[in-house]
Amino acid sequence: MNRRTLLATAALGLGLSFGGAAEAQMDKVKACFVYVGPIGDGGWTYQHDQGRLAVEAEFGDKVETAYQESVPEGADAERVLTQMALSGCNIIFTTSFGYMDPTNAVAGKFPDVKFEHATGYKRDHPNVSTYNARFYEGRAVQGTIAGKMTKTNKIGYIASFPIPEVIMGINSYYIHAKKVNPDVELSVIWAYTWFDPAKEADAAKAMIEQGVDVIASHTDSTAPLAEAAKTNGAVIGFGQASDMAEYKPSPRVSSIIDNWGPYYVKRVGALLDGSYAQVDAWEGIPGGEVLIGEITDAVPADVKAEAEAVRDAIAAGTYHPFTGPLNKQDGSAWLGDGEVSDDGTLLGMNFFVEGIKGEIPQ
Amino acid sequence: MDFYGINPAVLIASLMVASVPIMLAAIGELVVEKAGVLNLGVEGMMIMGAICGFITAVHSGSPMLGFLGGAAGGAVLSVLFILLTQVFLANQVATGLALTLFGLGLSSLLGQGYNGIKPPATKPLPFGPLTDIPFFGRILFSHDAMVYISIAVIAAVWAMLKYTRAGLILRAVGESHDAAHALGYKVVRIRVLAILFGGAMAGLGGAYVSLVRVPQWTDGITAGAGWIALAIVVFASWKPWRVLIGAYLFGGITVLQLNLQASNSFPIKIPVEYLAMSPYLITILVLVIMSSGRGRASLNAPAALGQNFHASR
Numbered sequence A: 001m002n003r004r005t006l007l008a009t010a011a012l013g014l015g016l017s018f019g020g021a022a023e024a025q026m027d028k029v030k031a032c033f034v035y036v037g038p039i040g041d042g043g044w045t046y047q048h049d050q051g052r053l054a055v056e057a058e059f060g061d062k063v064e065t066a067y068q069e070s071v072p073e074g075a076d077a078e079r080v081l082t083q084m085a086l087s088g089c090n091i092i093f094t095t096s097f098g099y100m101d102p103t104n105a106v107a108g109k110f111p112d113v114k115f116e117h118a119t120g121y122k123r124d125h126p127n128v129s130t131y132n133a134r135f136y137e138g139r140a141v142q143g144t145i146a147g148k149m150t151k152t153n154k155i156g157y158i159a160s161f162p163i164p165e166v167i168m169g170i171n172s173y174y175i176h177a178k179k180v181n182p183d184v185e186l187s188v189i190w191a192y193t194w195f196d197p198a199k200e201a202d203a204a205k206a207m208i209e210q211g212v213d214v215i216a217s218h219t220d221s222t223a224p225l226a227e228a229a230k231t232n233g234a235v236i237g238f239g240q241a242s243d244m245a246e247y248k249p250s251p252r253v254s255s256i257i258d259n260w261g262p263y264y265v266k267r268v269g270a271l272l273d274g275s276y277a278q279v280d281a282w283e284g285i286p287g288g289e290v291l292i293g294e295i296t297d298a299v300p301a302d303v304k305a306e307a308e309a310v311r312d313a314i315a316a317g318t319y320h321p322f323t324g325p326l327n328k329q330d331g332s333a334w335l336g337d338g339e340v341s342d343d344g345t346l347l348g349m350n351f352f353v354e355g356i357k358g359e360i361p362q
Numbered sequence B: 001m002d003f004y005g006i007n008p009a010v011l012i013a014s015l016m017v018a019s020v021p022i023m024l025a026a027i028g029e030l031v032v033e034k035a036g037v038l039n040l041g042v043e044g045m046m047i048m049g050a051i052c053g054f055i056t057a058v059h060s061g062s063p064m065l066g067f068l069g070g071a072a073g074g075a076v077l078s079v080l081f082i083l084l085t086q087v088f089l090a091n092q093v094a095t096g097l098a099l100t101l102f103g104l105g106l107s108s109l110l111g112q113g114y115n116g117i118k119p120p121a122t123k124p125l126p127f128g129p130l131t132d133i134p135f136f137g138r139i140l141f142s143h144d145a146m147v148y149i150s151i152a153v154i155a156a157v158w159a160m161l162k163y164t165r166a167g168l169i170l171r172a173v174g175e176s177h178d179a180a181h182a183l184g185y186k187v188v189r190i191r192v193l194a195i196l197f198g199g200a201m202a203g204l205g206g207a208y209v210s211l212v213r214v215p216q217w218t219d220g221i222t223a224g225a226g227w228i229a230l231a232i233v234v235f236a237s238w239k240p241w242r243v244l245i246g247a248y249l250f251g252g253i254t255v256l257q258l259n260l261q262a263s264n265s266f267p268i269k270i271p272v273e274y275l276a277m278s279p280y281l282i283t284i285l286v287l288v289i290m291s292s293g294r295g296r297a298s299l300n301a302p303a304a305l306g307q308n309f310h311a312s313r
Helices: A003-024 A044-062 A075-086 A097-109 A135-149 A164-180 A197-209 A223-229 A261-273 A301-316 A343-347 B008-034 B042-060 B063-087 B092-110 B128-132 B136-140 B145-163 B165-175 B177-182 B187-213 B225-235 B240-262 B272-292
Strands: A029-034 A063-068 A091-094 A114-118 A128-133 A154-159 A185-190 A214-217 A236-239 A252-258 A280-283 A290-293 A333-335
Touching: A029 A044, A029 A075, A029 A261, A044 A063, A044 A252, A044 A261, A063 A075, A075 A091, A075 A097, A091 A097, A091 A261, A097 A114, A097 A128, A128 A261, A135 A164, A135 A214, A135 A236, A135 A252, A135 A290, A135 A301, A154 A164, A154 A197, A164 A185, A164 A343, A185 A197, A185 B240, A197 A214, A197 A223, A197 B008, A197 B187, A197 B240, A214 A223, A223 A236, B008 B042, B008 B136, B008 B145, B008 B165, B008 B187, B008 B225, B008 B240, B042 B063, B042 B092, B042 B187, B042 B225, B063 B092, B063 B187, B128 B136, B145 B165, B145 B187, B145 B240, B165 B177, B165 B187, B177 B187, B187 B225, B225 B240, B225 B272, B240 B272
Parallel strands: A029 A063, A029 A091, A091 A114, A114 A128, A128 A280, A154 A185, A154 A214, A214 A236, A236 A252
Antiparallel strands: A252 A290
16 A cells, blocks of 8 residues: 555545544534425425525524525436535435436435435435425315315316326325215316416316316416416315415415425434434324415315314324225225225325326326 | 317417417517517516516506506516617627526516515406307407407507508518618617517516416416517517417417316327427427428528627628
């Protein structure tokens, strides 16, 4: 071993030991966030930014945060992530499904930086954690309201992309609407975007013109509610990701609120006190990550009580939204009587349940 | 008169509404390009129009003032383009792209605090009993004023370009600015006016998005409509009525594909991927067919498009 390699080895050793020390405990954490839309979307990204602000409020001087809005899913994301890792971020939250591969690719190059990917399932490196929320639990509550409230027996779902997360929501929404109203029929429109207000409004309009009178959306803006508002109360909808309270009491009759703050505070806190470890987090209504926004007076009291009963049963852990007997769309058996779906099936869900018309784009 | 749950009258009525923003922006850009200027900043001017129109409408309570504010917002942003390309002779392509980026950022800044506010509603024009005529009443007499204004603008631009002296001069400037200059026409002044008109029309289109189609303000609300408008100008081979056809075709296919998706009873199942890409696919297809016809002349592009002019040359 000559002197140069000896020095290099020593430097490497030093680096490693410092790295280890840094992981044990940190005085100050720089937490960075990558957003898929603008903070002003009033929905998905807005809620993630609320989580970021909660981190700032919790830790004050011990934390520094940074974020970038409207980062496209794909090669651009990799550039943004690399830039963030180089600029001294200790933990990077990537807040959309499409960042999955870029997150894992960049994580491989920066083993000392922690990466947290929302709604994904790939953890290729020890420094990648994933976190998600059980939105389908909220969809169960919405489905109950939708089934009871529809007068035309036609309900709609504006879907973004055909990924398990969205398909789960559609299935849960339909199952619970069907449960309280066997005649209900579901229309699904795939918008192929997370954020395009004009397109979302057009999708809602197309549904309304075909007689749909309850619309749930899985896209990020408030545009579908704005479209429903034009009908003077004939069509109702739900707040998605954020409360969307400005459309209360109708057309917004309830909402699913993503509450990321507690998770972000927990993870940054763990990094500060040295207890940080890789996780695959998936909390829902019981853990407080999914909140059901106020059910307004536009909904009759008995329907409201029924919806709240569903919510409370899920919160208490006594009811799982995917409880058998349930068949797949093609009629084949999926869950037997009383059987509950395992998380693995849900996370890879690529089929509709029996009764839904239309196909999932493959 | 429904076809598998889709009512054709309602469908046509909604495609007319959906097409208004791109139609207004495209007819403005057509005039700009006819004058020999390529302004790629349509998207930026549209979104400036969207936020300025929204702010004006919210504070004044009047949608009509909102539309005027939107037009003013788009025109003000185009002044920047005028300054850079007509005074400092900067590259038009680069300046246009910069204008889009700048407009997106500035609109986001101006829009702080306007999220979640509802603008005053734009009512359909009162046509009385005419609205109740079966089929045609829904298509022709159920819209707000802007739908009719947008068609009137197309007609006015067509008449101006084809029949008036001003139109002839504008076209001359776009075909050969040196010849027009030699004849004593003020090339730069004419182009400045054309760019201002283009900015105002893009702004008006943007205001229609934030005041009528999606009555709210969210960042990035135009979501690429300006780029579609640019494509439609080429699609229309710089002819005003074809802008209307192009905008209705694009808007129509967009609305139709959403309706086909929502309809559970439509007998032929077209895969959603094809439906989603159909507006763009058909636009490209028509472009290819049109440009393959009688050689480049049929494309009808103004000869001096994108070239800067200075009297000293």
